[in-house]
Amino acid sequence: LSAKYESLDYDTCENHLLLDEERKRGYPFIIWKDIARWFIVLLIGVITALIAFIIDICIEEFSNIKYEQLKKSVDKYVLLDELYIPYLLWVLTNISIVFFGSMLVAYIEPVAGGSGIPQVKCYLNGVKVPRVVRIKTLFVKAVGVISAVVGGLAGGKEGPMIHCGAVVAAGISQGKSTTFNKDFKIFQYFREDHEKRDFVSGGAAAGVSAAFGAPIGGVLFSLEEGTSFWNQALTWRTFFGTVVSTFTLNFALSAYHGHPGDLSNPGLLNLGKMEPFPFQVYELPVFIIFGVIGGLLGALWNYINYKLAVFRMRYLGEPWLRVVEACLVAAVSATCGFLMMFLLNDCRPLGEDPTKVPLQLFCADGEYNAMAAIWFQTPEASVRSFLHDPMGSYKPGSLVIFVVSYFLLSTWTFGLAVSSGLFIPNLLTGAAWGRLMAIWIQYAIPSMSINPAKYALIGAAAQLGGVVRMTISLTVIIIETTGQISNALPIIVTLVVAKWIGDFFNEGIYDILIQLAGVPLLPWEPPPLAHNIYASEVMSHPVFTLRTVENVGHIVEMLKVVTYSGFPVVDPPLADENEVTTYKRLRGMILRSQLIVLIQNKIYNENANTTWSNLKVDMNMFRKEYPRFASIEELDISEWELTCTIDLRPFMNPSPYTLPHRASLPRLFRLFRALGLRHLPIVNDVNEVVGMVTRKDIARYR
Amino acid sequence: LSAKYESLDYDTCENHLLLDEERKRGYPFIIWKDIARWFIVLLIGVITALIAFIIDICIEEFSNIKYEQLKKSVDKYVLLDELYIPYLLWVLTNISIVFFGSMLVAYIEPVAGGSGIPQVKCYLNGVKVPRVVRIKTLFVKAVGVISAVVGGLAGGKEGPMIHCGAVVAAGISQGKSTTFNKDFKIFQYFREDHEKRDFVSGGAAAGVSAAFGAPIGGVLFSLEEGTSFWNQALTWRTFFGTVVSTFTLNFALSAYHGHPGDLSNPGLLNLGKMEPFPFQVYELPVFIIFGVIGGLLGALWNYINYKLAVFRMRYLGEPWLRVVEACLVAAVSATCGFLMMFLLNDCRPLGEDPTKVPLQLFCADGEYNAMAAIWFQTPEASVRSFLHDPMGSYKPGSLVIFVVSYFLLSTWTFGLAVSSGLFIPNLLTGAAWGRLMAIWIQYAIPSMSINPAKYALIGAAAQLGGVVRMTISLTVIIIETTGQISNALPIIVTLVVAKWIGDFFNEGIYDILIQLAGVPLLPWEPPPLAHNIYASEVMSHPVFTLRTVENVGHIVEMLKVVTYSGFPVVDPPLADENEVTTYKRLRGMILRSQLIVLIQNKIYNENANTTWSNLKVDMNMFRKEYPRFASIEELDISEWELTCTIDLRPFMNPSPYTLPHRASLPRLFRLFRALGLRHLPIVNDVNEVVGMVTRKDIARYR
């Protein structure tokens, strides 16, 4: 477990200041906060959707320009038999676009790499991944994903959109941006880990909803993958946010497509509206087989990706190496595409499908190259082609080659220093092998009339399910993006099977990456067979504690010596010198951040009669600094101050949750997980602090 | 708060026996338990679906027979102008059928009355409503709902099906039935409140899934309405159960309808497959208005129903009065229907819609009475008619009268001593006023082409949403029962608005009824502004405690004197007689049920060397009795036994969660709610028990 991750603290610190505030502001404040929450969620929905809209449009427009230019060049040079020129052009375009995005990620904000879903997942689990919800990250992510997709990498924009939603939520709900050093002084009362997490989970849901046009799927995604705490009111708010997001996006898209306000336009659906497929009970085995294949392929995908990630961690530490790798992949992707269209002469008549940039290449007049059509568009559009093109559009041979190469490309791409997700590439691979299976089944049973769309969709679901191991949210997302619920049952069966099979080999890709990064993620359930492990074994001791009224010099020294971020506050040792007490009775808990704010603001007992007791001291003192508190080294503290004392009692959390040292690990785990704790003091029979348990102590047990 | 409700205990008692078992059985046991869980869920899904199927078919067949006979009689006597004869026939049929069902409910199992959803909700929240998950209840419920719907009451079968699912789950997962006094000795390790609740929540979901053909809706229903604890693995299992249930039901229905295995047959959808409706952004206000109307009507419905419930509690205590009331409603329903078809001569040409029993009445030849068509079928079929009949099928005047009378009838019906739900009647009322609105809008803006189905559906959603105040699960359920996702956005908007408006006036009907019954349901969030209420005010004291090694006579006496079901186990008072300690140090917690089992099995210290220490004593001793433990009066205990002692230490829960007396109510609430506790000892600074908090102490604060 890496020490660089700090925990979030979901437990409210019920100190005197909070009680004061509650008493002063009373009931109207509660109502007001509730209204503000709904309003913030509204804003989150709208802004997330607008960002998604911009990403969408940029990708579409830039890709169109790119592929049109390339087509012109191909059309020109194919006649001259100098196809290497468009090839080089293609490679160079890709490399330069990807280079740009990759530089941003590698040098400016590495945490913006990848899909961002693992990071959001950690955040919602209670782990602060540094810089993950900053504005800068958002910017790099948005630009990065455009460059990755336009640059022709086998990546999608959906994961990054989800991450964008999370950043938007974190930003708006706090009413300030530390990047721009701007504090709008609004929503200050939401400056707590607890509130922020709720908004971030709503933001992630809004992101899903914008990425897939799936409001229900968004809520389910944040439930299934993220949220650790289930709360009805929160879910309703999240739902509101996802609906707003879908509405806004649809409205913007419909305006962009020239029929403003027509929200039921099927063009707004990501994967295109599917027809319902009739299905029979005897097809059940087929769905199960698809699930098995998806599970196996998904597990393989995860395994390769894991190995690559390990390799990168070991040998590609330098940013420039990461950039080079990204450019290499860009070149390889273009080469793959080029070879495929060049070597597989898979021609089909024009006018049958909505390919935007049909390439004739070596085909007869009035025909175009089917492989080129797949490569000369964004991966998302290719998924649509696989789902909607009629039977016989693709030769089985081409499909096999496509599946193999795209499978490898996509697993290589995910984890590069570019921001791109894995949903679309996996859907694409899956749709391709689904279609292949359809062709084979048709071949095996010629009497059956096979609908390739059905199998392509099931294949896509199976492959993606095998990789990410989501079931219920993925089902809903697929249903919502294809606008067709009749297919729910087959999709569900396939996904459940894919999950079972995949789980047999390894975990979902997000969990693999999270573990690899050494994040102390808490699982859902306590480790099995752990009833005979006791808190006394889990805890750290001796514990660094503070006395209720403590000397500033001592505090400063301790903060400098240890890295811990929470300290039990204890009674001063008993006056009776004969009685040797090594342990002291627990009075409360105080956080490092609180201590720092207290010192920053010089809230010393010696000042008591002068300034602070009546003026400055309220919750806002702490909120102003949230979430990035100064470090103890940054403060400058005079000699005199070091001799002062601070009375910690009004600021500490007066009744932290504790457990006796004989409590078992599962018990400890449940308390910790269910309440989202950060520090759990362990006490003995007479309530003296004997140890300390944090998330990292527990996450060690698996 | 009523004292008759006991709590469930979701905290595992980690005593020596559990540790022993864990040590002996090891890891394979964990795997085995996991497989068993999936298997049980499979069984639950299949059996719930089969019960739903039987209910479905019985209702359909019996209704057909009833309405065909009535039609014959009407057709015959309308010519003779003696319509009072079929009227009387109708009234008598209804009364006699309802009488039968109502007798069952009123005399055999009152808890089977109503929809059962509030009871299931309580159970999942952690409150044991007596007899709610027994086989007898299941039987009365199933027969009762058939009789209620066939008897022509304004009730639906969906709520009862959900309740049935819950009972099935509770029964199967325990592997025994106390009603039949049969212990299959399987699944004994699931005989804990914790495990049982998980299965019951899965069973309720399977019930929804069978009732509406909505697997995803089922999962969401159990999340939104029931589950207090969110757990990914549990959700996946639940999802599996709902899918199995839908599959089984669809398979059975498709076989029954004569095309076995064709699972995509739209006839399997409850409300019939809808067409997608195009909608425009400017229709948004219309949806909002629908939501507002739904919210207002829903609140009114709830208010009337609440008043009726209070009236019933006060004046209709006797079972026979309840039966008489049910028969009265049956008569009134029939009268309403008769008057409407008699007085409103709303004729329309035959052959336009699939009415099974068209009545000509006073219409011209080749026409039939539209109102009669609505009344001469099950409410569910009427919803289908409203949703699918073409524009102009109903006169506005008829609709107004229908809405008013059905609104009143349905709110009168819900809460009668019959088992029937409120989903379908509210959908029906809503669909009717939705259609009415469509006609008016058409009238106001003749240039627009109005699709009545759209407004009927939105109206139905709004009305039901206004009554039950669910949003996300209801959206999904409606989408799944109409097989059309394109309508998601309008439905969502309407439901959210309906909820907001309704919540302004009162709570959802289930919550109203739960409160009325005095169930100590814990809400989602701690009461606002309660940080200044301390555990010392919430707790009860003095506390009845037991010593670690306790005299049997003392235990028996205490169990007889007090009704509490949990006792802190404490150190014996200190030997030093000078020091007056009224409080004693906490060692553990023991439940009344455990004490009773110990006494039943004579696990006394005096016997230690003879039998128990090596033989009988393991967890199964307790599991054998679960969940209905003997009462202390039923045990017969000899004089000699009373002088024995029991060592409670191997059996008690050695490290219960505790809180200091200065903890605030929100803190206490969160601990209690998040961990599903039953007893929470309150301790002082040196870990001595000073008070006791149970669910009832907390639920008092709102």
Ligand SMILES: Nc1ncnc2c1ncn2[C@@H]1O[C@H](COP(=O)(O)OP(=O)(O)OP(=O)(O)O)[C@@H](O)[C@H]1O
């Ligand atoms: N006050 C303390 N005294 C002694 N040990 C501590 C104290 N606080 C934390 N520890 C121990 O230090 C180790 C690393 O702690 P960890 O980084 O998880 O805690 P932290 O820095 O206080 O919180 P965070 O999770 O926010 O980083 C853990 O084993 C933990 O038990």
Ligand SMILES: Nc1ncnc2c1ncn2[C@@H]1O[C@H](COP(=O)(O)OP(=O)(O)OP(=O)(O)O)[C@@H](O)[C@H]1O
């Ligand atoms: N051992 C005890 N000693 C003193 N008071 C108790 C004890 N147990 C419960 N009480 C108090 O008795 C009152 C009624 O308790 P309640 O019926 O909720 O508890 P219970 O019977 O132990 O549990 P259940 O919820 O299962 O009925 C509550 O105010 C509670 O605080």
Ligand SMILES: [Mg+2]
């Ligand atoms: Mg740390």
Ligand SMILES: [Mg+2]
């Ligand atoms: Mg009680």
